Amino acid sequence: MTQHRQIHFAAHFPGVNQQTVWSHPDAGSQIEFESFRKFAQIAEAGFMDYLFLAEGLRLREQKGALHELDVAGRPNTVGVLSALAAVTEHIGLVGTMSSTFNEPADIARQLQTLNVLSDGRAGWNVVTTSNAFTGENFRKGFYLPLDQRYNRAQAVVDAARQIWQTAPGDREHLVARHDELLDFETAGTVPPEGLGAESGRSPMLVQAGMSPQGRDFAAKNSDVIFSHYASFEKAQAFRADITERLAANGRAPESLKVMPAMAIVLGDTEAEAQERSLEIRRAQVSPQTAISFVEQVWGRDLSDHDPDGPLPSFEPTEGLAAEGWVNTYEDRFERVAKWREISARENLSIRDIAVREYNYDQFIGTPEQVADSIIAAVDGRAADGFTLVGHLVPGGLAEVVEKVIPILQEKGAYRTEYRQGASLRELMGTTAAPLREQETARTSA
Numbered sequence: 001m002t003q004h005r006q007i008h009f010a011a012h013f014p015g016v017n018q019q020t021v022w023s024h025p026d027a028g029s030q031i032e033f034e035s036f037r038k039f040a041q042i043a044e045a046g047f048m049d050y051l052f053l054a055e056g057l058r059l060r061e062q063k064g065a066l067h068e069l070d071v072a073g074r075p076n077t078v079g080v081l082s083a084l085a086a087v088t089e090h091i092g093l094v095g096t097m098s099s100t101f102n103e104p105a106d107i108a109r110q111l112q113t114l115n116v117l118s119d120g121r122a123g124w125n126v127v128t129t130s131n132a133f134t135g136e137n138f139r140k141g142f143y144l145p146l147d148q149r150y151n152r153a154q155a156v157v158d159a160a161r162q163i164w165q166t167a168p169g170d171r172e173h174l175v176a177r178h179d180e181l182l183d184f185e186t187a188g189t190v191p192p193e194g195l196g197a198e199s200g201r202s203p204m205l206v207q208a209g210m211s212p213q214g215r216d217f218a219a220k221n222s223d224v225i226f227s228h229y230a231s232f233e234k235a236q237a238f239r240a241d242i243t244e245r246l247a248a249n250g251r252a253p254e255s256l257k258v259m260p261a262m263a264i265v266l267g268d269t270e271a272e273a274q275e276r277s278l279e280i281r282r283a284q285v286s287p288q289t290a291i292s293f294v295e296q297v298w299g300r301d302l303s304d305h306d307p308d309g310p311l312p313s314f315e316p317t318e319g320l321a322a323e324g325w326v327n328t329y330e331d332r333f334e335r336v337a338k339w340r341e342i343s344a345r346e347n348l349s350i351r352d353i354a355v356r357e358y359n360y361d362q363f364i365g366t367p368e369q370v371a372d373s374i375i376a377a378v379d380g381r382a383a384d385g386f387t388l389v390g391h392l393v394p395g396g397l398a399e400v401v402e403k404v405i406p407i408l409q410e411k412g413a414y415r416t417e418y419r420q421g422a423s424l425r426e427l428m429g430t431t432a433a434p435l436r437e438q439e440t441a442r443t444s445a
C-alpha cells in the first residue's frame, strides 16, 4: 500500500457566516445544546481532531446598520465547549477568542478551566477581529489598526502563556504588564492541570488570519493555522511560506499544521455532486447576500443595483469602506477586473458572481474522488488536513463520516481509533511554540 501522510480534520460549527443554510428543512438550531452535542458526537464518531467554534462578539454591521442576515443568539463559546467536554471523550474543543477585545487573565482562566474539564483537549483560536463595530460592545469602544492588533495579540498570548506557567497560589510571582498594550497584574489564579505553557497538555493555539503579520504571529506562537485553500498551488505556496517562517523562529515544519476551511459536497456521480453544489451555493447566497458581498468589495452602497443585473460599471472606492469582511490584503481592483472578465465571457449577474466567489472552497465529487483530493492535498503539502465547513448543521457532517472517512482509513491515510488519554496537541502531533524571552522574564512581587 502507498504510504500516505496522516490527515487531520476539524469540524467547524458555523455561526456568523453565510455558509449554513439555516432555512433548510433538516437544519437544527444554532442555539440549543442538542445541535452542538449531535455535531460533536458525529465528529467524534469520525475520529476528528477537534470541534471548532468561531466567535462574533457582536452582530455584524454594514453601512452602519445591523446586517439583516446575521445569525443571532449563539451561546458563549467556552460555555458550550465546557458542556461538550462532558458528552465527548476524545475530540479536541477549540474556541475562538478575540485578543483585541478580551483581557489575558480572563482568557487564560477560561481556557485552562476548559482544559481541566476536558483533560487536555482545549484549544484557543486567537483572532484579532477585523472590524470596528465589535468595539462598540466594550466600554473602551476601541479598535486597533492591523499592526497594533497583532502587537496586542502577541502581548495577550505571551501573558496568557505566562499565567499558565504559574503554579496556583504562587504569590511570589506576579504576571504583570503595564504599557500601552496591556495594563494588568495577576498571580496564580488558574487551575493546575497541564501546567506549563510548553507542555503537550496546555491549551493548543490556533490562528485564523492570513496576512503577513498573521503568518508571522502563527509561526511564533501557534500549533495550527486556519486559512483559506483557494487552489492546490496557492495552498502549497502558503504552506511553503509558513514552513520558512517557522524555520526563522527555530521551529520544525511539523510543529504547526495548516488546516484550511473546506466544504465537501458528495454525489453518486460527479455530475450529481456538481449539481448539488450549485444548489447549495444558491441557497447560501440570497439576492440580498449577493448585493451585500459586492458592496464590501466596492466599498460603497449598491442597494440600487439589481442582483440579477450586471456588476457595477464604475470602479470600487479607494480605501476600505467596508469593515473587514473581505480579506483586506487582497487587491480589490484586481478582483473586480477578474470578475468583469468572467461575467463578460459567461454573461453572469451580480448574484451569479457572488454564488461563485462568496464561498469557502469545496471538494466536489463521489466519495472516492473527494477522498483522493484530500489525500493529494495532504501528500502534496498543500495542507495538513481540513477544517470542514458544512451547509447543514448539525447533521451534514454525518455523510462525510459515513462515506469519505472509511475510504481514507482503508488507504492508511487516517486514524482508525483515538489513542486513550491523548491531549489535543498529541492528537494533532504539534509542538507548543517555545516560550519567548519576554514571557519568561517575570516580574517579581
Ligand SMILES: Cc1cc2nc3c(=O)[nH]c(=O)nc-3n(C[C@H](O)[C@H](O)[C@H](O)COP(=O)(O)O)c2cc1C
Binding pocket: 053, 054, 055, 056, 096, 098, 126, 127, 128, 129, 130, 131, 208, 209, 210, 211, 212, 213, 214, 215, 226, 227, 228, 261, 329
Ligand atoms: C479562516 C478565518 C476565520 C476567522 N474567524 C474569525 C472569527 O471567528 N472571529 C473573529 O473575530 N475573526 C475571525 N477571523 C478574522 C481574523 O480575526 C482577522 O481579524 C482577519 O482575518 C484579519 O487578519 P489577517 O489580516 O491576518 O488575515 C477569521 C479569519 C480567517 C482567515
